[in-house]
Amino acid sequence: MLEARDALLAWYDRHARVLPWRSAPGERPDPYRVWLSEIMLQQTTVQAVKGFFETFVARWPDVAALAAASEQEVLSQWAGLGYYSRARNLHRAAREVAARGGEFPRTPEDLAELPGIGPYTAAAIAAIAFDHPVVPLDGNIERVAARCFAVHAPLPGSKPLLRDKAQAFAGADRPGCVAQALMDLGATICTPKSPACALCPLEEGCAGFKAGIAASLPAKTAKQARPTRRGVAFVAIRADGALLVRTRPAKGLLGGMSEVPGSEWSEAFDASKARAHAPLSANWVKTAGVVRHVFTHFALELVVYRASVPRGTPDLPGMRWVAPGDMHREAFPTVFRKVLAQVPEKLLDFSGKSLRKSK
DNA sequence: TATCCGTGGGG
DNA sequence: TCCCCAAGGAT
Numbered sequence: 001m002l003e004a005r006d007a008l009l010a011w012y013d014r015h016a017r018v019l020p021w022r023s024a025p026g027e028r029p030d031p032y033r034v035w036l037s038e039i040m041l042q043q044t045t046v047q048a049v050k051g052f053f054e055t056f057v058a059r060w061p062d063v064a065a066l067a068a069a070s071e072q073e074v075l076s077q078w079a080g081l082g083y084y085s086r087a088r089n090l091h092r093a094a095r096e097v098a099a100r101g102g103e104f105p106r107t108p109e110d111l112a113e114l115p116g117i118g119p120y121t122a123a124a125i126a127a128i129a130f131d132h133p134v135v136p137l138d139g140n141i142e143r144v145a146a147r148c149f150a151v152h153a154p155l156p157g158s159k160p161l162l163r164d165k166a167q168a169f170a171g172a173d174r175p176g177c178v179a180q181a182l183m184d185l186g187a188t189i190c191t192p193k194s195p196a197c198a199l200c201p202l203e204e205g206c207a208g209f210k211a212g213i214a215a216s217l218p219a220k221t222a223k224q225a226r227p228t229r230r231g232v233a234f235v236a237i238r239a240d241g242a243l244l245v246r247t248r249p250a251k252g253l254l255g256g257m258s259e260v261p262g263s264e265w266s267e268a269f270d271a272s273k274a275r276a277h278a279p280l281s282a283n284w285v286k287t288a289g290v291v292r293h294v295f296t297h298f299a300l301e302l303v304v305y306r307a308s309v310p311r312g313t314p315d316l317p318g319m320r321w322v323a324p325g326d327m328h329r330e331a332f333p334t335v336f337r338k339v340l341a342q343v344p345e346k347l348l349d350f351s352g353k354s355l356r357k358s359k
Numbered sequence: 360t361a362t363c364c365g366t367g368g369g370g
Numbered sequence: 371t372c373c374c375c376a377a378g379g380a381t
Binding site for chain 1: 362364365366367
Binding site: 037038039040041042043044045046047048049083085086089115116117118119120121124136138139140141179180183186187192193 | 375377
């Protein structure tokens with residue numbers, strides 16, 4: 001396996017991807033940037049993360065700066081990236097690290113005590129930022145290991161086995177490079193479909209390639225179907241341009257994010273009674289289209305109503321009127337950007353271009 | 360062990 | 371259109 005490790009590193013030295021959070025060769029990585037990137041990259045593509053990462057480090061260059069921000073500011077910047085518990089845990093972890101003088105823990109065990117850091121992220125930060133001789137197990141390395149060692153057992157049950165197999169690449173020399181090399185290999189060569197085995201530095205020792213089954217691995221257990229939930233959302237526009245907005249419960253789906261009022265989302269939603277869910281009495285006008293959005297475990301179809309209401313409209317419990325100039329501070333997740341995009345632009349005073357870029 | 364938790368791109 | 375899946379974690 002020593003030869004395979006050396007071949008992997010030689011390949012990495014020639015083909016490593018250039019990414020905003022990576023340090024130049026020979027330079028010590030900044031644990032803050034490593035941590036931030038690893039959190040953002042959880043279940044998220046490199047392409048999607050790049051812009052968010054740049055925005056975050058420009059606004060919050062170190063962990064102390066991030067700790068000094070409010071959770072609302074962090075959620076607002078995170079809006080659009082998904083899995084919002086990551087942002088809440090990121091903020092909590094920043095405050096914990098800042099409270100210890102800004103020094104990150106250096107071992108997987110200690111790192112994993114921070115919120116939002118699990119087995120993978122702990123191992124990745126320890127290896128990349130602190131040269132800890134461990135191989136983190138992400139989706140890429142699961143795939144590389146399953147193929148290299150021809151593991152037929154299906155995920156996720158085979159995860160512990162694959163983690164053990166992957167440690168064959170562990171070693172004291174350049175552990176961070178090995179981790180990133182395996183991930184780059186999985187992302188560019190050992191891809192889920194049509195792997196480019198002819199270009200792979202591990203081809204010689206790959207049991208899956210030798211058996212001609214590399215592309216079929218790793219096996220996965222079947223996943224269940226995704227139901228459709230339906231509901232209604234209401235966009236109330238006050239005469240001064242303010243919009244009626246509320247904050248979702250702190251935990252759960254889109255926890256802590258902004259939304260416009262509406263119904264619960266359920267498979268049994270009765271569209272004929274949609275108006276009964278309105279937050280206030282007004283001349284509600286049904287908008288033309290239906291907002292469709294897909295979450296991890298259900299699809300959503302939202303009917304949208306809009307109304308113009310007079311300047312003197314009173315406050316409602318648990319809701320607030322947001323002035324046009326403050327809309328950019330709101331942490332609207334993508335589904336509610338789609339909802340707002342249903343309202344004719346001439347009715348909205350805020351410069352909604354950035355809010356309305358979504359489909 | 361299984362479920363919940365977003366989003367966007369590619370085949 | 372649909373399905374897959376991407377540097378997973380919390381409960």
